[in-house]
Amino acid sequence: MSYQLLKGKKGIITGALDENSIAWKVALRAYEEGATFVLTNAPVAMRMGKINELATACNTIVIPADATKIEDLENLYTQAMTHLGGKLDFVLHSIGMSPNVRKDRPYGDLKYDYFLQSLDISALSLHKMLQTAEKLDAINEWGSVVALSYIAAQRTFGTYSDMAQAKAVLESIARSYGERYGKHRKVRVNTISQSPTKTTAGAGIDGFDAFYSFADMLSPLGNASAEDCANYVLTLFSDLTRMVTMQNLFHDGGFSTNGISDALIDKIKG
Numbered sequence: 001m002s003y004q005l006l007k008g009k010k011g012i013i014t015g016a017l018d019e020n021s022i023a024w025k026v027a028l029r030a031y032e033e034g035a036t037f038v039l040t041n042a043p044v045a046m047r048m049g050k051i052n053e054l055a056t057a058c059n060t061i062v063i064p065a066d067a068t069k070i071e072d073l074e075n076l077y078t079q080a081m082t083h084l085g086g087k088l089d090f091v092l093h094s095i096g097m098s099p100n101v102r103k104d105r106p107y108g109d110l111k112y113d114y115f116l117q118s119l120d121i122s123a124l125s126l127h128k129m130l131q132t133a134e135k136l137d138a139i140n141e142w143g144s145v146v147a148l149s150y151i152a153a154q155r156t157f158g159t160y161s162d163m164a165q166a167k168a169v170l171e172s173i174a175r176s177y178g179e180r181y182g183k184h185r186k187v188r189v190n191t192i193s194q195s196p197t198k199t200t201a202g203a204g205i206d207g208f209d210a211f212y213s214f215a216d217m218l219s220p221l222g223n224a225s226a227e228d229c230a231n232y233v234l235t236l237f238s239d240l241t242r243m244v245t246m247q248n249l250f251h252d253g254g255f256s257t258n259g260i261s262d263a264l265i266d267k268i269k270g
């Protein structure tokens, strides 16, 4: 159902790789809700993924940008504003990758140049996107920036490895930049901490199916799907949440505050 919640709003959506990507669902829903936006992804991902199909479905263009490179981000904002005919109202940061996780390195044998890449791609890229936007004055007052996080920022999930540090930094950047951007330009910055979701990034985590099932059994509402996440993101892009900023918002069916569930008790009892 469409509420035209984002009618007249312009934005940038990062991170749509294929139809499983959370960003893919955000793009389809934002389009339904009346937004206009450009899509972007790392040049290498664009060759592997299907982002051009999504661009056609959303009647828009793709502007390649490696989110760790300032010159790519400057070009992204400049071209996006030209294409959309004005400043932006929303930005989705949906970017994560750890070379240590990808190469199955145990937490006691991490490669530190990989660790720095995990932090750069998955966390500092949010700072780079915010700082570049501010310098170019690319976001309108009451605009909204949302980044996607995971509860491994607060609790340890062994195989999530250095992505846990990346998410902790990501959430901290959202708070620190949210304070600055709110004060100077009334721009809002939040993170959404999403349930395990079956995507390319999710499936890269060792034991992901067990993470997924455990979270589903512990959460009173079950795991939040990528579609549910997209709906929540849209509320944060909308004017209905204009006083929400500097928050890490759990979108997890109740997982983060539940201790145990009947389903888990039954499972353990056998």
Ligand SMILES: NC(=O)c1ccc[n+]([C@@H]2O[C@H](COP(=O)([O-])OP(=O)(O)OC[C@H]3O[C@@H](n4cnc5c(N)ncnc54)[C@H](O)[C@@H]3O)[C@@H](O)[C@H]2O)c1
Pocket (backbone or CB within 6 Å): 014, 015, 016, 017, 018, 020, 021, 022, 023, 041, 042, 045, 065, 066, 067, 068, 093, 094, 095, 096, 097, 121, 148, 149, 150, 193, 194, 195, 196, 197, 198, 199, 200, 201, 202, 203
């Ligand atoms: N899938 C889950 O279980 C889950 C749970 C909570 C949070 N998240 C977060 O959601 C976000 C989106 O992930 P997803 O699950 O949709 O998986 P995904 O693999 O579909 O998306 C990750 C995206 O990051 C992009 N990316 C990687 N390096 C980049 C770079 N240098 N520049 C620009 N883009 C780059 C990839 O191309 C890809 O499109 C990530 O931040 C992820 O950590 C995922």
